[in-house]
Amino acid sequence: MRNFLTYGLRLAVLAAALGLWQGLSAAGVIRADEFPSMSQTATALWDLLTQSAFWSAVGETLEGWALGLVIGVAVALLIGTLIGLNGFAYRSAIGVIEFFKAIPVIAILPIGLVLWGATLTTKYALVAFAVFWPLVIQVCYGVRSLDPVVRDTTTVLQVKGLRKFFTVILPSAAPFIATGLRVAVAVALVVDIVCELFGAGSGIGERILLAENAGPTQYPQMYAYIVAAGLLGIFLAGAFTVAERYVLHWHESQRAAKDESQIRGYPERRRLTSVAQLSPGGTTPRTPRCRPARA
Amino acid sequence: MTTPGKRPGTAESVTATPVVSLQHVRKVYGGAAGEKVALADITFEVARGEFACVVGPSGAGKTTLLRTLAGLAQPTSGEALFEGTPLRSVPPGIGVVFQDYGRSLYPWLSVARNVELPLRVRGVPKAERTARVTEVLTSVGLADAGRSYPWQLSGGMQQRVAIARSLAYRPDLLLMDEPFASVDAQTRFELEDLILRVRQEFGVTVVFVTHDIDEAVYLADRVIAISKSPGVVTEIVDITLPRPRDQITTKADPAFARYREHLLGLVMHR
Amino acid sequence: MAGNLATRVWLFVVLFLVWWFWSAGSKSLYFPPLSQILKSVWDQWVTGTARAQLGTSLEHLLVGYVIAALVGIGVGALLWSLRYLRDATSPYLYFLYVLPAPVLVPAAMTLFGIGFTMKVVLIAFAAVWPTLLNTLDGMSGVDQVKLDTARVLGVSPAGRVLRVVLPAAAPQIVAGLRNSLQVAIILMVVSEWQASSDGIGFYISNAQQSFDYVGMWSAFIVLAIIGIIANLLFVAAENRALHWHYGARAVEGRIR
Numbered sequence: 006m007r008n009f010l011t012y013g014l015r016l017a018v019l020a021a022a023l024g025l026w027q028g029l030s031a032a033g034v035i036r037a038d039e040f041p042s043m044s045q046t047a048t049a050l051w052d053l054l055t056q057s058a059f060w061s062a063v064g065e066t067l068e069g070w071a072l073g074l075v076i077g078v079a080v081a082l083l084i085g086t087l088i089g090l091n092g093f094a095y096r097s098a099i100g101v102i103e104f105f106k107a108i109p110v111i112a113i114l115p116i117g118l119v120l121w122g123a124t125l126t127t128k129y130a131l132v133a134f135a136v137f138w139p140l141v142i143q144v145c146y147g148v149r150s151l152d153p154v155v156r157d158t159t160t161v162l163q164v165k166g167l168r169k170f171f172t173v174i175l176p177s178a179a180p181f182i183a184t185g186l187r188v189a190v191a192v193a194l195v196v197d198i199v200c201e202l203f204g205a206g207s208g209i210g211e212r213i214l215l216a217e218n219a220g221p222t223q224y225p226q227m228y229a230y231i232v233a234a235g236l237l238g239i240f241l242a243g244a245f246t247v248a249e250r251y252v253l254h255w256h257e258s259q260r261a262a263k264d265e266s267q268i269r270g271y272p273e274r275r276r277l278t279s280v281a282q283l284s285p286g287g288t289t290p291r292t293p294r295c296r297p298a299r300a
Numbered sequence: 301m302t303t304p305g306k307r308p309g310t311a312e313s314v315t316a317t318p319v320v321s322l323q324h325v326r327k328v329y330g331g332a333a334g335e336k337v338a339l340a341d342i343t344f345e346v347a348r349g350e351f352a353c354v355v356g357p358s359g360a361g362k363t364t365l366l367r368t369l370a371g372l373a374q375p376t377s378g379e380a381l382f383e384g385t386p387l388r389s390v391p392p393g394i395g396v397v398f399q400d401y402g403r404s405l406y407p408w409l410s411v412a413r414n415v416e417l418p419l420r421v422r423g424v425p426k427a428e429r430t431a432r433v434t435e436v437l438t439s440v441g442l443a444d445a446g447r448s449y450p451w452q453l454s455g456g457m458q459q460r461v462a463i464a465r466s467l468a469y470r471p472d473l474l475l476m477d478e479p480f481a482s483v484d485a486q487t488r489f490e491l492e493d494l495i496l497r498v499r500q501e502f503g504v505t506v507v508f509v510t511h512d513i514d515e516a517v518y519l520a521d522r523v524i525a526i527s528k529s530p531g532v533v534t535e536i537v538d539i540t541l542p543r544p545r546d547q548i549t550t551k552a553d554p555a556f557a558r559y560r561e562h563l564l565g566l567v568m569h570r
Numbered sequence: 571m572a573g574n575l576a577t578r579v580w581l582f583v584v585l586f587l588v589w590w591f592w593s594a595g596s597k598s599l600y601f602p603p604l605s606q607i608l609k610s611v612w613d614q615w616v617t618g619t620a621r622a623q624l625g626t627s628l629e630h631l632l633v634g635y636v637i638a639a640l641v642g643i644g645v646g647a648l649l650w651s652l653r654y655l656r657d658a659t660s661p662y663l664y665f666l667y668v669l670p671a672p673v674l675v676p677a678a679m680t681l682f683g684i685g686f687t688m689k690v691v692l693i694a695f696a697a698v699w700p701t702l703l704n705t706l707d708g709m710s711g712v713d714q715v716k717l718d719t720a721r722v723l724g725v726s727p728a729g730r731v732l733r734v735v736l737p738a739a740a741p742q743i744v745a746g747l748r749n750s751l752q753v754a755i756i757l758m759v760v761s762e763w764q765a766s767s768d769g770i771g772f773y774i775s776n777a778q779q780s781f782d783y784v785g786m787w788s789a790f791i792v793l794a795i796i797g798i799i800a801n802l803l804f805v806a807a808e809n810r811a812l813h814w815h816y817g818a819r820a821v822e823g824r825i826r
Contacts, residue, residue: 112793
């Protein structure tokens, strides 16, 4: 019952917001040469969805996103694991990693432009770079966070070497890695689109730029692309959550989410940690939780 | 040995208002998965100064019962009275000690500030607050722990802080929800003796929920046995073991074993 | 322990020296010697004309961020207290949170021109969401036991918000504020990139167009320093204000 009410309210809010927009445009409060009306934007969005030009833009954005993500994730997993497993390496490297992580992603844009100009390479190189630092920290934490009881059990069961890595350490680290990946997915999209906005590569960001340059007649298209960018972000985040739920179905954070039952005792407290809380300067690891994030 | 109904634990007039009175209390939780009857029909009373223990198997709705007694939850039907008036919200004269001290004590406040909080809220002036905090912390054996933070203390000590906090404002009724379940056995014995001592000192009525039969028999004037869901009162057992109780001699008393056997039988067969 | 310090520091030193010596003899336009870059940082940003640009940018950042922080916490708390409104608007808030804010730069330019207002509005708009959502989330996630305890102790509803919900939510709110700062820094630069006449973003854009690679590298260093200082300030503030949280978690970690 509560669900119907909630959905109803949500629709009502959306309808009210859109109606207000249209009303303000029609009344001239929003000037037509500055900001398109709701109906224009909606029409533009609808039209876009049927044009192949739109979908190829989406494809181009996703191309840079995917390439950069794959590279960044692969390198982070590799290096993070190697560093995490060795105490000396970890203590040596963690300061440097935190240092680089603190550098704003935007600072690297000029470097990328210097090295590769305004090309696809810049896009995915920058995405990979931006994704690497927070993720490698999470991988380190994950690998190092092995529960002492699990570790001792593994030793007693005589599980060693590579098998130990794949059957114990990696799954144990998986929740941390998942948290890092969720951030990575979002960060990758932001960096990707920022690059496009600066002419490095084509895609949604590029189209927004072109529409803006073309003047007020193209503003509906511009805003339509903006909405599309947001929807793309939601889609990717949602897809990730579904994948995470599937892969990590065994982990408590996923189990607890399912059985918040009606029994009003006190549900077992989950480690509720915002994803955005990735290593706030300290070295206390953060356990994962279901919350979307952006760098 | 068994009598449902009013029996004062001390020499009080039978007509005095019981501190707690539950009449046919029923608590049902609805939800998408269907109804769950946590408590079906709970009826008992607790007289002033009495130490009553509530025992039952796991899942018997003991926590629900405690929350109802505190006014944190309202019964679906039936009456829950505190000092003769129905509980609509949490009255100021009640103290609660939860099982999970880690979640109940506020980690951003020191021990002294945690204990002081209810006094601040009640507008007690500063000098008196400090005096009371010191007094109550000394009663629980933590006179020097005021400046520490709860998480710096051991489990047993944290629970003492929780007890001190709930006694700071001199409640008429102290409700305890399996308070010693999360500490080790040795510490549990110490805390049991502590609560008996503190009950004497402050003259407070106690309703103590536990799954530990030994503990219930050791502490109580009366033990109220609750059945598994849907919860009803199976039996109320008067404990006439001599006071003051002692961990060694009381538990060596043959009467202790008889009570224990009887209650264990009740709890395990339902 | 000196040994511990050495372990943590040696890599920094090595990397710096490697960069320095490897680029020392460089004739490449793209990789000027580190010594030259650092000199440029000093000449332009510390003692030179770019310092004013930096000042302007930081001004925009500060104003935008403070607005975002106040609005984020305020509105977050408000929405938390109005359950129906919260439920009704949460998908849209989430949408705005996930929307990559730099895409709004062109739109902001059409609406607000290219001056102070545009930049501050953009920074504030982009930076508000992490704080808002984390505030909302943190406040909603407060342990029921703590709230019940507060009720039993006699704390009034307003008191509960001030004394229990906000402190309990503080770690998450601070995490949100941190995230917001990172977003704000990004937008600070991005908003100045096109058609602006001052600021770091303009400096970079200009350097790019005039092939001033040393300049671009120096901007990178300056932005890196800004980010690192901001991070350090945050860590220091967190350790003070949230010392109880880190203490409690450390204990928890050990017991586990």
